[in-house]
Amino acid sequence: MNTLSPAAALAAIGAVRQHFTARLVAGREAPAIAAELENVLALLDTVDFSHADEKHLRASGHPVIRQLQQAHVRGGGASTEAVFGAFLPHLDALPWRYSYEPRPDAPDIGARMAWAELVGPIAPFHSSKVCLGLTAIGPRLLYPQHYHPAVETYLVVSGTASWTADGSTRRHPPGALILHPSNIVHAMEAGDEPLLAAYAWTGDVETLSAYI
Protein backbone atom coordinates (compact mmCIF):
# COMPACT_ATOMS: atom_id res chain seq x y z
CA MET A 1 0.00 0.00 0.00
CA ASN A 2 1.35 3.39 -0.97
CA THR A 3 1.67 6.26 1.44
CA LEU A 4 1.38 9.84 0.35
CA SER A 5 4.54 11.74 1.22
CA PRO A 6 4.09 15.08 2.96
CA ALA A 7 6.11 16.64 0.13
CA ALA A 8 3.69 15.30 -2.50
CA ALA A 9 0.71 16.51 -0.50
CA LEU A 10 2.28 19.94 -0.12
CA ALA A 11 3.06 20.10 -3.84
CA ALA A 12 -0.57 19.32 -4.70
CA ILE A 13 -1.88 21.89 -2.21
CA GLY A 14 0.63 24.41 -3.51
CA ALA A 15 -0.49 23.85 -7.10
CA VAL A 16 -4.11 24.60 -6.17
CA ARG A 17 -3.10 27.69 -4.18
CA GLN A 18 -1.01 28.95 -7.11
CA HIS A 19 -3.88 28.32 -9.50
CA PHE A 20 -6.37 30.21 -7.34
CA THR A 21 -3.88 33.07 -6.95
CA ALA A 22 -3.33 33.24 -10.71
CA ARG A 23 -7.09 33.33 -11.33
CA LEU A 24 -7.41 36.25 -8.91
CA VAL A 25 -4.51 38.11 -10.50
CA ALA A 26 -6.05 37.62 -13.96
CA GLY A 27 -9.14 39.39 -12.64
CA ARG A 28 -11.70 37.67 -14.86
CA GLU A 29 -13.75 35.84 -12.22
CA ALA A 30 -17.24 36.81 -11.10
CA PRO A 31 -17.14 38.90 -7.91
CA ALA A 32 -18.62 36.14 -5.73
CA ILE A 33 -16.05 33.61 -6.95
CA ALA A 34 -13.17 36.07 -6.57
CA ALA A 35 -14.25 36.89 -3.01
CA GLU A 36 -14.40 33.21 -2.08
CA LEU A 37 -11.01 32.49 -3.68
CA GLU A 38 -9.57 35.28 -1.53
CA ASN A 39 -11.27 33.77 1.52
CA VAL A 40 -9.91 30.29 0.78
CA LEU A 41 -6.37 31.58 0.23
CA ALA A 42 -6.46 33.67 3.44
CA LEU A 43 -7.67 30.67 5.46
CA LEU A 44 -5.03 28.39 3.92
CA ASP A 45 -2.45 30.92 5.12
CA THR A 46 -3.53 30.08 8.70
CA VAL A 47 -2.86 26.32 8.31
CA ASP A 48 0.23 24.80 9.95
CA PHE A 49 1.87 23.02 7.02
CA SER A 50 4.96 22.12 9.08
CA HIS A 51 3.27 19.03 10.52
CA ALA A 52 1.39 16.30 8.66
CA ASP A 53 -0.78 13.75 10.49
CA GLU A 54 0.70 10.42 9.41
CA LYS A 55 -2.52 8.43 9.79
CA HIS A 56 -4.23 10.59 7.18
CA LEU A 57 -1.38 10.12 4.71
CA ARG A 58 -2.08 6.39 4.40
CA ALA A 59 -3.59 5.39 1.09
CA SER A 60 -7.05 3.93 1.26
CA GLY A 61 -6.97 1.83 -1.91
CA HIS A 62 -10.40 2.93 -3.16
CA PRO A 63 -11.75 1.24 -6.36
CA VAL A 64 -12.21 4.65 -8.03
CA ILE A 65 -8.43 4.67 -8.60
CA ARG A 66 -8.70 1.71 -10.98
CA GLN A 67 -11.58 3.41 -12.80
CA LEU A 68 -9.49 6.52 -13.28
CA GLN A 69 -6.55 4.49 -14.53
CA GLN A 70 -8.72 2.40 -16.87
CA ALA A 71 -10.24 5.56 -18.29
CA HIS A 72 -6.76 6.93 -19.02
CA VAL A 73 -7.69 10.15 -17.29
CA ARG A 74 -6.09 13.11 -19.05
CA GLY A 75 -5.33 16.67 -18.08
CA GLY A 76 -7.65 19.44 -19.02
CA GLY A 77 -5.47 22.02 -20.73
CA ALA A 78 -2.94 24.61 -19.72
CA SER A 79 -5.11 26.29 -17.13
CA THR A 80 -5.17 23.22 -14.92
CA GLU A 81 -2.08 21.35 -16.08
CA ALA A 82 -0.02 22.12 -12.98
CA VAL A 83 -2.83 21.06 -10.65
CA PHE A 84 -3.44 17.85 -12.61
CA GLY A 85 0.28 17.10 -12.76
CA ALA A 86 0.65 17.53 -9.01
CA PHE A 87 -2.12 15.03 -8.22
CA LEU A 88 -1.83 12.48 -11.06
CA PRO A 89 1.30 10.57 -9.95
CA HIS A 90 -0.26 10.11 -6.50
CA LEU A 91 -3.80 8.96 -7.31
CA ASP A 92 -3.15 5.55 -5.75
CA ALA A 93 -1.54 7.10 -2.67
CA LEU A 94 -4.31 9.56 -1.75
CA PRO A 95 -6.52 9.03 1.32
CA TRP A 96 -9.75 8.47 -0.63
CA ARG A 97 -13.01 8.11 1.26
CA TYR A 98 -16.76 8.03 0.78
CA SER A 99 -18.85 8.62 3.88
CA TYR A 100 -22.50 8.92 2.84
CA GLU A 101 -25.10 6.48 4.07
CA PRO A 102 -25.89 3.68 1.56
CA ARG A 103 -28.70 4.45 -0.89
CA PRO A 104 -30.83 1.70 -2.47
CA ASP A 105 -31.11 3.49 -5.83
CA ALA A 106 -27.31 3.57 -6.26
CA PRO A 107 -25.91 0.55 -4.43
CA ASP A 108 -22.45 0.79 -6.04
CA ILE A 109 -21.96 4.54 -5.74
CA GLY A 110 -19.48 4.22 -2.87
CA ALA A 111 -17.19 2.19 -5.15
CA ARG A 112 -17.42 4.63 -8.08
CA MET A 113 -16.75 7.98 -6.47
CA ALA A 114 -14.66 9.29 -3.60
CA TRP A 115 -12.82 12.32 -2.35
CA ALA A 116 -9.38 12.75 -0.87
CA GLU A 117 -8.90 15.59 1.58
CA LEU A 118 -5.46 17.09 2.16
CA VAL A 119 -6.49 20.01 4.40
CA GLY A 120 -9.42 19.84 6.81
CA PRO A 121 -10.72 18.36 10.05
CA ILE A 122 -9.88 14.79 8.88
CA ALA A 123 -6.82 15.31 6.70
CA PRO A 124 -3.03 15.26 6.74
CA PHE A 125 -2.93 19.01 7.39
CA HIS A 126 -5.44 19.94 10.06
CA SER A 127 -7.85 22.86 9.84
CA SER A 128 -11.32 23.43 11.25
CA LYS A 129 -11.79 26.47 8.99
CA VAL A 130 -10.93 25.34 5.49
CA CYS A 131 -10.82 22.10 3.51
CA LEU A 132 -8.91 21.36 0.34
CA GLY A 133 -9.15 18.11 -1.58
CA LEU A 134 -9.83 16.25 -4.79
CA THR A 135 -13.14 14.68 -5.81
CA ALA A 136 -13.23 11.81 -8.31
CA ILE A 137 -16.42 10.62 -10.01
CA GLY A 138 -16.27 7.55 -12.23
CA PRO A 139 -17.51 7.54 -15.85
CA ARG A 140 -21.28 7.97 -16.33
CA LEU A 141 -21.91 8.21 -12.59
CA LEU A 142 -24.44 10.62 -11.12
CA TYR A 143 -23.38 12.15 -7.80
CA PRO A 144 -26.95 12.76 -6.63
CA GLN A 145 -28.37 15.95 -5.18
CA HIS A 146 -26.76 16.90 -1.90
CA TYR A 147 -26.13 19.91 0.28
CA HIS A 148 -23.91 21.09 3.12
CA PRO A 149 -23.50 24.27 5.13
CA ALA A 150 -19.93 24.86 3.94
CA VAL A 151 -19.37 27.20 1.00
CA GLU A 152 -17.77 25.13 -1.76
CA THR A 153 -15.53 26.08 -4.65
CA TYR A 154 -14.70 23.51 -7.30
CA LEU A 155 -11.96 23.71 -9.91
CA VAL A 156 -12.56 21.20 -12.72
CA VAL A 157 -9.22 19.50 -13.29
CA SER A 158 -10.19 16.80 -15.79
CA GLY A 159 -13.41 15.71 -17.46
CA THR A 160 -16.38 17.71 -18.70
CA ALA A 161 -19.40 16.84 -16.57
CA SER A 162 -22.94 18.11 -16.08
CA TRP A 163 -23.21 20.31 -13.00
CA THR A 164 -26.61 21.07 -11.48
CA ALA A 165 -27.25 23.68 -8.80
CA ASP A 166 -30.57 25.13 -7.76
CA GLY A 167 -32.26 23.14 -10.55
CA SER A 168 -30.14 24.59 -13.36
CA THR A 169 -27.73 22.29 -15.28
CA ARG A 170 -24.58 23.30 -17.17
CA ARG A 171 -21.62 21.43 -18.60
CA HIS A 172 -18.34 22.70 -17.19
CA PRO A 173 -15.01 21.90 -18.88
CA PRO A 174 -11.61 21.67 -17.19
CA GLY A 175 -10.54 25.03 -15.86
CA ALA A 176 -14.07 26.01 -14.82
CA LEU A 177 -14.60 27.35 -11.32
CA ILE A 178 -17.97 26.54 -9.73
CA LEU A 179 -19.20 28.17 -6.51
CA HIS A 180 -21.81 26.46 -4.34
CA PRO A 181 -23.15 28.82 -1.67
CA SER A 182 -23.99 27.42 1.74
CA ASN A 183 -26.72 24.75 1.66
CA ILE A 184 -27.49 25.06 -2.06
CA VAL A 185 -28.68 21.71 -3.48
CA HIS A 186 -26.26 20.49 -6.15
CA ALA A 187 -25.36 17.40 -8.19
CA MET A 188 -22.80 16.33 -10.79
CA GLU A 189 -22.93 13.70 -13.51
CA ALA A 190 -19.77 12.51 -15.22
CA GLY A 191 -19.79 11.81 -18.94
CA ASP A 192 -17.83 9.06 -20.67
CA GLU A 193 -14.68 10.37 -19.00
CA PRO A 194 -14.30 10.53 -15.23
CA LEU A 195 -14.49 13.85 -13.43
CA LEU A 196 -11.60 15.04 -11.31
CA ALA A 197 -12.15 18.32 -9.49
CA ALA A 198 -10.25 20.08 -6.73
CA TYR A 199 -12.48 21.53 -4.05
CA ALA A 200 -12.26 23.99 -1.19
CA TRP A 201 -14.71 24.33 1.70
CA THR A 202 -15.04 27.29 4.05
CA GLY A 203 -17.49 28.20 6.81
CA ASP A 204 -18.92 25.21 8.67
CA VAL A 205 -16.51 22.56 7.43
CA GLU A 206 -17.29 20.14 10.29
CA THR A 207 -20.85 19.31 9.18
CA LEU A 208 -20.88 16.55 6.58
CA SER A 209 -22.65 16.73 3.25
CA ALA A 210 -26.03 14.98 3.08
CA TYR A 211 -28.20 13.66 0.27
CA ILE A 212 -31.65 15.20 -0.01
Ligand SMILES: [Fe+2]
Ligand atom coordinates in the same frame (compact mmCIF):
# COMPACT_ATOMS: atom_id res chain seq x y z
FE1 LIG B 1 -20.74 19.89 -2.50
